[in-house]
Amino acid sequence: MKLPKVRELLEAIKALITGPYTSKFPFKPHEPYPNFRGQPVYNQEKCVGCLSCEEVCPAEAIGHEDSADPSNPIRKIIHYTDTCIFCGCCEAACIADKQGIKLTKEYDLAFFDRKEASESIEKELQLCEICGSVIACKHHLKWIAEKIGELSFSNPTLYQSRLKSLGILDDNIVSALKDHGRSDRVKILCSRCRRDTTLTTR
Numbered sequence: 001m002k003l004p005k006v007r008e009l010l011e012a013i014k015a016l017i018t019g020p021y022t023s024k025f026p027f028k029p030h031e032p033y034p035n036f037r038g039q040p041v042y043n044q045e046k047c048v049g050c051l052s053c054e055e056v057c058p059a060e061a062i063g064h065e066d067s068a069d070p071s072n073p074i075r076k077i078i079h080y081t082d083t084c085i086f087c088g089c090c091e092a093a094c095i096a097d098k099q100g101i102k103l104t105k106e107y108d109l110a111f112f113d114r115k116e117a118s119e120s121i122e123k124e125l126q127l128c129e130i131c132g133s134v135i136a137c138k139h140h141l142k143w144i145a146e147k148i149g150e151l152s153f154s155n156p157t158l159y160q161s162r163l164k165s166l167g168i169l170d171d172n173i174v175s176a177l178k179d180h181g182r183s184d185r186v187k188i189l190c191s192r193c194r195r196d197t198t199l200t201t202r
């Protein structure tokens, strides 16, 4: 007769005392292991809307839609859970101290309609004060200004964003010229309008 190996025997005795390794899912919620990598989730407050996560995502599971409507300029950042491979690159690349998007232990992601397989957040956009094109999210400009400190005073877009976020500056800086000229240089501008207002002789 073949005798059981000692290790298997010990495992069997241990299982008798500690109970089974498996959980009773779906009758009881399953508790994933501590390092389990589940669905990433955005943090509306911490995310600055920079799109680094979209840039690095190997599965193209992150996208965004910008609305440059002056009455409500919004960037919608969308995470597609049906495409995500839970690799964690988005969290690793997040400039907001890895807090803008974080992997969770969420694994129960079944859905009937594919439209349900996404989650999104919205961040307010900063538009160019001359041409109305998208510059970046307001939160992102504020984050850069805070990060580089006094160096931001070399860039009117950054220091004006910072002053506006502090409520020090209002929107009443109006150019003396009908068409944009050098007096517009202290506005929040996209790179094209910044170049035009800097190089113009008007």
Ligand code: SF4
Binding pocket: 040, 056, 057, 058, 059, 060, 061, 062, 079, 083, 084, 085, 086, 087, 088, 089, 090, 091
């Ligand atoms: S976990 Fe990986 S695949 Fe999923 S959104 Fe983040 S970077 Fe993309």
Ligand code: SF4
Binding pocket: 042, 046, 047, 048, 049, 050, 051, 052, 053, 054, 077, 090, 093, 094, 095, 096, 099, 100, 101
């Ligand atoms: S702050 Fe982080 S989560 Fe937000 S867009 Fe940038 S990289 Fe993505």
